[in-house]
Amino acid sequence: MKVITHTTTRAARGKGLTLVWGLHDFALGKMLVALSSEGVCWIGINCGEKDLAKNWPGANLIEDAKITAKPARELAAAWKKGWPQRAGDLSVPLVLYGTAFQIKVWKELLKIKSGAVVTYADIARKVGLPAAVRAVGSAVGKNTLSIIVPCHRVVNTSGNKISYGWGPAMKKALLKAEGVPAYA
DNA sequence: CGCCGGTCGTAAA
DNA sequence: TTTACGACCGGCG
Incomplete structure (x- = not known):
């Protein structure tokens, strides 16, 4: 899968950006998919436009579920197949907007196989800051691509x-x- | 168990 | 630049 990254702060993230979004079904509810000109940049679960707006200050939001339908279908299917272990190809790249540290952490999350779980301490070790466990927790919690960047596996x-x-x-x-x- | 201190990246003041 | 605050962890009682 292709991953594009942008190093920014939370406050600057949405400036001058146009996002097209739509709500779509997935196995466990509704997912809100938002696309920039580059690819999928935000996914929320059972949420609405206000959540999107809160995460992208200053962004121009356009609702158009026709445009988001195809990527949404692919993302839902990929997860169902055991993403990213047996990932099918997506027609759109994943776009990560975050601080350098957050991007490092999120990329680490993409390595966790479906069906597995790791601890916040594991991630801290992997990014080379074994004592920054708590900072890792914050970064994981700020994940912008729910489900696809599998922060739920931490x-x-x-x-x-x-x-x-x-x-x-x-x-x-x-x-x-x-x-x-453990969760069956 | 529950509490406390250590740690370190962020957002907000 | 300063401060307060976490999706945490390990030790100690």
């Missing part, structure tokens, strides 16, 4: 707390659907 060491931007129940449902034993 859990805490003790396994007793489960946090997720779209609600703990959705995280559990995703892990269950992926066949993670």
Whole structure:
């Protein structure tokens, strides 16, 4: 899959950008897919335009589900097949807008196989900052491509707390659907 | 168990 | 530039 990255801060992210978005079904609910001229740049679960706007300050938003339908279908299918382990090719690139650190973390998430989970500490080690566990948590939580950048596959060491931007129940449902034993 | 300190990248002030 | 705050972790009681 092709991945395009842009290093920015949250505040500057949406400036001068036009995003075309639409709502589409996937296995566990509705997904909001937003496209820039380069590819998919934002995915939200069971949410609406206000969530999109909040994440892209200053961006020009255009709703057109006809345009987002094809990529949305591909993304949903890819996840269902065990993304990214048995990923089918997507006709659009994944576009990551974030700080250098966040992009590093998100790219690490793309390596986690479907059906597996890793801890925040694991990611911290992988990016070479073993003590920055908490900073990793923040970065994971700011993931802009829900489901596709599999932030739901990151859990805490003790396994007793489960946090997720779209609600703990959705995280559990995703892990269950992926066949993670502890959530079956 | 629950509490506390350490750590480090961010957004906001 | 300063401050406050996390989708955390490990140690200690």
